Amino acid sequence: MVKHTDKLATNILEYDKYYHKIKNHSHLFQEYRNLWEKASSFEVETSFPIQIEFELSNACNFRCGFCPYSFPKNKLPKGFDIPKKDKIMSFELFKKIIDEGSEKGLMAIELGYNTEPLIFKKLIDCIKYAKQKNIIDIRMSTNGLKLTKEISALLIESGLTHLNVSFDAFSEETFLKTRASKHYKKVLQNALNFLEIRNNLGNKLPLMRVSFIVTEENKHEKNSFVKFWKDRADLIAVQSLISYDNTPENLQNSGNERQKDIVYNCHQPWTRLAIRSNGDIKPCCSIPGMAFSKVNLSETTITNYWNSKEMKELRNILKVGEGYKNSVCKKCIESIENKNN
Numbered sequence: 001m002v003k004h005t006d007k008l009a010t011n012i013l014e015y016d017k018y019y020h021k022i023k024n025h026s027h028l029f030q031e032y033r034n035l036w037e038k039a040s041s042f043e044v045e046t047s048f049p050i051q052i053e054f055e056l057s058n059a060c061n062f063r064c065g066f067c068p069y070s071f072p073k074n075k076l077p078k079g080f081d082i083p084k085k086d087k088i089m090s091f092e093l094f095k096k097i098i099d100e101g102s103e104k105g106l107m108a109i110e111l112g113y114n115t116e117p118l119i120f121k122k123l124i125d126c127i128k129y130a131k132q133k134n135i136i137d138i139r140m141s142t143n144g145l146k147l148t149k150e151i152s153a154l155l156i157e158s159g160l161t162h163l164n165v166s167f168d169a170f171s172e173e174t175f176l177k178t179r180a181s182k183h184y185k186k187v188l189q190n191a192l193n194f195l196e197i198r199n200n201l202g203n204k205l206p207l208m209r210v211s212f213i214v215t216e217e218n219k220h221e222k223n224s225f226v227k228f229w230k231d232r233a234d235l236i237a238v239q240s241l242i243s244y245d246n247t248p249e250n251l252q253n254s255g256n257e258r259q260k261d262i263v264y265n266c267h268q269p270w271t272r273l274a275i276r277s278n279g280d281i282k283p284c285c286s287i288p289g290m291a292f293s294k295v296n297l298s299e300t301t302i303t304n305y306w307n308s309k310e311m312k313e314l315r316n317i318l319k320v321g322e323g324y325k326n327s328v329c330k331k332c333i334e335s336i337e338n339k340n341n
């Protein structure tokens with residue numbers, strides 16, 4: 001029996017640097033992180049999610065092999081696809097969610113979800129609106145292709161606090177394999193420019209994190225990646241692969257054994273929830289979690305959903321490592337490679 005928690009999902013995270021940088025940012029930031037720690041350790045059940053993840057658009061300009069955007073339509077994970085007319089979240093819906101959140105204690109938003117935020121036209125307006133409504137942590141993950149100097153400056157000035165750039169490679173050749181893109185040099189330059197612009201403005205935020213999912217195709221570059229970014233990025237994340245039903249075989253075996261009997265204390269429904277482009281609410285941001293039954297924001301409020309009997313039951317089984325009692329969580333947990341090595 002293997003026991004782990006989703007806190008192990010990232011095995012290199014320079015939290016010391018993170019806390020050092022945000023320490024003086026504001027006491028609210030510290031309060032928010034303290035609450036996050038307590039909720040993610042199942043010590044506190046909040047009355048509203050601490051963080052909401054937004055699927056601003058159900059679309060991406062990349063086709064990374066391990067991500068369902070590269071899968072044929074008939075092989076997509078359950079719930080992944082959204083009808084064309086609802087693929088773009090309306091700015092009105094975004095504002096409605098932030099309005100409810102800012103009244104009820106929402107502290108953080110994440111604009112990456114399982115999509116590419118830089119293709120969303122109103123992204124900067126969203127960040128500005130969230131900042132104006134006192135959201136403390138405004139986070140985003142990008143593939144970096146559209147991270148031009150102009151966009152970088154706008155992101156920094158509009159109030160973004162945390163930017164992840166996904167690399168999964170340390171060479172053009174490997175980037176082509178992992179991210180199916182020939183634009184490694186461009187993404188690299190964009191990320192370096194972002195840091196230069198931020199530093200020239202004298203800003204500590206947004207923090208920049210770079211990430212690397214280990215697969216058979218890139219594992220030989222992991223150490224060079226970490227060495228290069230150690231003194232450049234604020235945070236480095238080396239993560240395990242999550243395999244879905246149709247993840248290509250060659251990506252699945254990264255040397256980590258897949259485990260079936262995992263006691264997995266997932267804290268996602270304790271800390272956050274996700275809202276899809278069409279207003280559907282999900283108790284977590286995982287791709288298997290898209291299969292949770294359909295509840296739309298047109299029928300309920302975030303507060304009601306968060307405090308529903310179903311969410312409380314889900315939190316209770318995840319707290320004690322019994323996610324396998326829920327069929328969606330069972331499938332999700334079985335898709336995770338053993339991260340204890």
Ligand SMILES: C[S@@+](CC[C@H](N)C(=O)[O-])C[C@H]1O[C@@H](n2cnc3c(N)ncnc32)[C@H](O)[C@@H]1O
Nearest residue numbers: 066067112113114115116141142143166241242
């Ligand atoms: C789904 S992407 C969305 C944001 C943006 N498009 C990007 O690539 O950063 C968010 C993060 O999930 C990671 N990711 C995608 N597919 C994954 C998988 N099968 N296993 C583990 N992480 C994955 C990406 O590398 C990225 O860092």
Ligand code: SF4
Nearest residue numbers: 060062064067115143
């Ligand atoms: S991992 Fe990100 S960039 Fe790659 S296909 Fe998925 S959403 Fe797009």
Ligand code: SF4
Nearest residue numbers: 266284286289329332
């Ligand atoms: S599907 Fe269940 S175990 Fe997986 S991330 Fe969502 S809540 Fe956690």
